[in-house]
Amino acid sequence: MVVTSEMVKQLREKTGAGMMDCKKALDEANGNMELAIEILRKKGAATAAKRADKAANEGMIVAKVSDDAKRGIMVEINCETDFVARGGDFVNFSTSIADIVFQHSPADVAALLGLPHPNGRTVADALNDLIAKIGERTEIRRFTTMTANNGFIESYTHMGSKIAVMVEMEGEFNPANKTLARDIAMQVAAMSPLVVSREKVDKELINKELEIYRQQAKNEGKPDHIAEKIANGRLEKYYQEVVLLEQSFIKDAGKTIKDILPAHLVVKQFKRFQLGESAT
CATH class of the missing domain: 1.10.8.10 (Ubiquitin-associated (UBA) domain)
Structure with missing residues (x-):
């Protein structure tokens, strides 16, 4: 016909x-x-x-770290409702995608979609099968990888897989350090720092913050030399909010993250995924 x-x-x-x-x-x-x-x-x-007009801002984030703690990945899979996100079909699919990313380290989501899936077809086919079955818009939104050369990686998943964190630590991989690394990953999940140390804060961002603080002080009627001191004081408080090492430890507010780290253990980097956030 x-x-x-x-x-x-x-x-x-x-x-x-x-x-x-x-x-x-x-x-x-x-x-x-x-x-x-x-x-x-x-x-x-x-x-x-x-359903393309419906936002897919629910879902889950899966983190996976190798047994030797040298490699780690995080994957975010989105759907429309929390009900579907907690269902077995969606959870199993998300876990399978994390395994594929871990095994193959694709360059991007487009490359991932072309890889073989355990069901005998491609990841793209498996995704379409899932969409047809659950009746919701679903997408593999993003993934990231991490490798530790002179240390180890630890991960933490929070709030029903809605936030996940990986941290790379430089130091010996032993139970005590692993526990401390997990605490730091929990800190990143809860307090969402921007950088590890203040040296990593973008200079333009610092200048922007300082200018805002100066103007605020001037608006309060402070003379220029006093406004400068106030601005620098407020910048220190800003560092305590956005710099991991200078944040108050969530398990002991009397200490900073820098305080709880022994000399032989260093935070090299962290990555944090939060469900539905704007990817940077």
């Missing part, structure tokens, strides 16, 4: 799928509209397209 443009238009209106997807489905169904709808649903194209 010849597939006409009118038939493609009708199928698009019924399913919300893309024009080419509709054309291919109608060709495969030999013009049978109901069969074409079924084909699109099985591929996930209809469901995904119809």
